[in-house]
Amino acid sequence: MRVLKVATFNLNQWAMDFDSNLKNIKESIAKAKLAGAVIRLGPELEITGYGCEDHFFEIDTVSHSWECLKELLTGDWTDGILCSFGMPVMNGSDLYNCQVVCMNRKIIMIRPKTWLANDGNYREFRWFKAWKKQDQLVELHLPCEISEALHQKTVPFGYGYIQFMDTAVAAEVSDELFAPNPPNLELALNGVEVFMNAGGSHHQLRKNEVRVGAIMRATKNSHGGVYMYSNHKGCDGGRVYYDGCACVAVNGDLVAQGSQFSLKDAELVVAQIDLDVVSNIRKSSSSFQDEASRSVPSVKVPYSLCHSFDLETGLSIPIKKSKHSTEEEIAYGPSCWLWDYLRRSRATGFLLPLSGGADSSSVAAMVGSMCQLVVKEIANGNEQVKADAIRIGNYKEGEFPIDSREFARSIFYTVFMGSENNSEATKSRAKVLANEIGSWHFDIRIDSLVSSFLSLFFAITGMRPRYKAFGGSKVENLALHNIQxxxxxxxxxMLASLLPWVHGKPGFFLVLGSTNVDEKLRGNLTKYDCSSADINPIGGLNKVDLRSFLRWGAVNLGYSSLADIEAAPSTGELEPPLPKRSNNYNNIKGDEKDMGMTYEELSIYGKLRKTLGCGPVSMFKNLCNRWGATLAPLEVAEKVKHFFKYYAINRHKLTVLTPSYHAESYSPEDNRYDLRQLLYNEKWTYQFRKIDELVREVGGDYEKIQRREISSCDGKLEAASINGRVSKIYKRESSCNFEKLGSNGGVGIKVLAGGVGFGSGDVGL
Known part of the structure; x- marks a missing residue:
């Protein structure tokens, strides 16, 4: 029996913080040795941190990596244990993303990445070159300082594996697992039994299921094997959160798995495996025996990794794959990201404008969840979290957080900034939630500030803008929204910078934003309003998921008021309600009516636009197929045009958005994730003309919809006609949105408020 004990890790690294990164690496090696492991695997680019980005252009970044590696190799860290370290390495004039495999104070092999990540949040082609010489290992001359210290002049560099006396081990770097022809297939046919994948994978909702599934499949079926996966965990300085889940799979079964969300800086995942189960499955597979493969170069090491079976320790057995619900991912991912950002920015707390609505309440709940995680981790003996919490909360000597509400009180301000347009209900909801979380809460009225601005404007122009409810124009109404x-x-x-001083606390507080991904996509926000903050934990989350999170949080986080907040109508409360004309008229407009589209529709538009790469015409075709059972092509065309019009009009807002936690595949994040132009022709003349042509093809003669305003005693109605035939009757709810009341070909009369109705059918306009 060939027994092998391996250790893989989740490490919370920080880009360009070589001291902290080296400390975590050393701690991980010490934990691996203590557990009796003979292989230690860390994440991709762990020495520098993954998110260095254009710092990879700097020669210092590469030099400092070698200096850290020298410190590891000149000490006893690699004695008796095979260690794989991630760092950038120069070969000639090219920079490569590499795994440096070391043992007993020597570099055995340097494995450059062959399949670079270059989509979404990743731009590896910008900094690195992919290694394409997959049939050879070349000799790399080590830097002089390293060569002298290790008494080693060169090292094998390239695609290959390491042949020990009792097994063969190979590296597979991050995205290579998802390559069309992943290296592990070919390496297995060359006798490799143990695969070490150094990952750098960020959290995205519902993504981990795919990732862990791919890891399990890598050693399933005929070729078997042991697959080790490591990953970063935490915020390394950017918009993404790396979500760990280091694991070990054997012959398609998961035998060890780390956490997806935690506050630990170095989390060990260890497994003990009988390698004979790998060789047995390969011997029993005739297809594996007959499969041809080109020969992959190897480095021979006269050393044995396996040991005899230890009855007391036993072997790792298959376990059930750990999985979080979407609501749990929303609760814990942004919370852990917030904690890393808070402790590393040297800020001493957060300030949140809390309106009592779904979005800002979701952010408040995430901060509350963060406080719960911190207190729990301190109770579990995490000294690093304890030290950070004491510093951030400004605790006296010998004191530390033991209650999440008390901790929230010391690091979290919430502020309700009400005006004459806000209801008592939203004000009350904000106050109740703040009390449940434990934040230091303020109720502030901004009417005097608004009045001062308007008085200044009157002094300059002699004019006063009015709300629409009082006869003002659309321009006036929008300006009054934006002032507030x-x-x-x-x-x-102002409060974030001065309130800590008022309360005798050092430092500053970070302002939290609360704009969701759908509002960004639609541009349904004011430029430089409360969407402008230091960081935004929900900027990559859609409204549908956030509402589900609120319902979950009411029960599982202990903030029962979240249920009332989720059930309340969504409205910005930036203007007085329109005067009531009858008891049947609903004056409250929700966000969806204001936008002219639902949040569910926005999620679909977003996924088609970004994930599937659809422009207006291809989106129209897709939605005709998707919505054809309930909507006519003409109606689909209207919706697509409406979306793209407002996307174009508001595109400029996306260039100045607050840095947000990335969580959704269709995020319109302008910083490197979704790179698009700033200025659009909002009419999309060519694209919309093509859509009109397609509508004609499927719907007969087509003319642009004509709308005619019809007066009634209850406000305004509109009829939409095509070629003189009434297509739809609308009740106008705002200047650009309509509620469908009837359609062409219907039967009977739709009774409206005040008893006014229209019969549908052939009515000329």
Missing amino acids: ARIRMVLAF
């Missing part, structure tokens, strides 16, 4: 929104932003930053 931008005042709140300025006030939030």
Whole structure:
């Protein structure tokens, strides 16, 4: 029996913080040795941190990596244990993303990455070159300082594996697992039994199921094997959160798995495996025996990794794959990201403009969840979290957080910035939630500030803008919205900088934003309003998922008021309600009516636009197929045009969005994730003309929809006609949105408020 004990890790590294990264690496090696492991695997680019980005252009970044590696190799860290370290390495004039495999104070082999990540959040082609010489290992001359220290002049560099006396081991770097022809297939046919994958995978909702499934499949079926996977965990300085889940799979079964969300800086995942189960499955497979493969070069090491079976320790047995619900991912991912950002920015707390609505309440709940995680981790003996919490919370000597509400009180301000347009209900909801979480809460009225701005404007122009409810124009109404929104932003930053001083606390607080991914996509926000903050934990989350999270949090986080907040109508409360004309008229407009599209529709538009790469025409075709059972092509065309019009109009807002936690595949994040132009022709003349042509093909003669306003005693109605035939009757709810009341070909009369109705059918306009 060939027994092998392996250790893989989740490491919380920080880009360009070589001291902290080296400390975590050393701690991981010490834990691996203590567990009796003979292989230690760390994540991709662990020495530098993955997210260095254009720092990889700097020669210092490469030099410092070698210096850290020298410190590891000149000490006793690699004695008796095979260690794989991630770092950038120069070969000639090219920079490669590499795994440096070391043992007994020597570098055995350097494995450059062959399949680079270059989509979404990743731009590896910008900094690195992919290794394409897959039939050879070349000799790399080590830097002089390293060569002298290790008494080693060269090292094998390239694609290959390491042949020990009792087994063969190979590296497979991150995305190579998902390559069309992953290296592990070919390496297995060359006798490799143990695969070490150094990962750098970020959290995205519902993504981990795919990742762990791919790891399990890598050693399933005929070729078997032991697959080790490591990953970063935490915020390494950017918009993404790396979500760990280091694991070990054997012959398609998961035998060890680490956590997806935690506050630990170095988390060990260890497994003890009988390698004979790998050789047995390969011997029993005739297809594996007959499969041809080109010969892969190897490095021979006269050393045995396996040991005899230890009855007391036993072998790792298959376990059930750990999986979080979407609501749990939302609760814990942003919370862990917030904690890393807070402790590493040297800020001493957060300030959140809390409106009592779904979005800002979701952010508040995430901060509350963070406080719960911190207190729990301290109770579990995590000294690093304890030290950070004491510093951030400004605790006296000998004191530390033992209650999440008390900890929230010391690091979290919430502010309700109300105006004459806000209801008592939203104000009350904000206060109740703040009390449940434990934040230091303020109720502030901004009416005097708004009045001061308007008085200044009157002094300059002699004119006063009015709300639409009082006869004002659309321009006036929008300007009054924006004044309130931008005042709140300025006030939030003032309070974040001065309230700690008022309460005798050092440092500053970070302002949290609360704009969701759908609002960004639609541009349904004011530029430089409360969407402008230091960081935004929900900027990559859609409204549908957030509402589900609120319902979950009401029960599982202990914040029962979240259920009432989720059930309340969504409205910005930036203007007085329109005067009531009858008891049947609903004056409250929700966000969806204001936008002219539902949040469910926005999620679909977002996925088609970004994930599937659809422009207006291809989106129209897709949605005709998707919605054809309930909507006519003409109606689909209207929806697509409406979306792209407002996307184009508001595209400029996306260039100045607050840095957000990435969680959704269709995020319109302008910083390197979704790179698009700033200025659009909002009419999309060519694209919309092509859509019109397609509508004609499927729907007969087509003319642009004509809308005619019809007066009634209850406000305004509109009829939409095609070629003089009434297609739809609308009740106008705002200047650009309509509620469908009837359609062409229907039967009977739709009774409206005040008893006014229209019969549908052939009515000329």
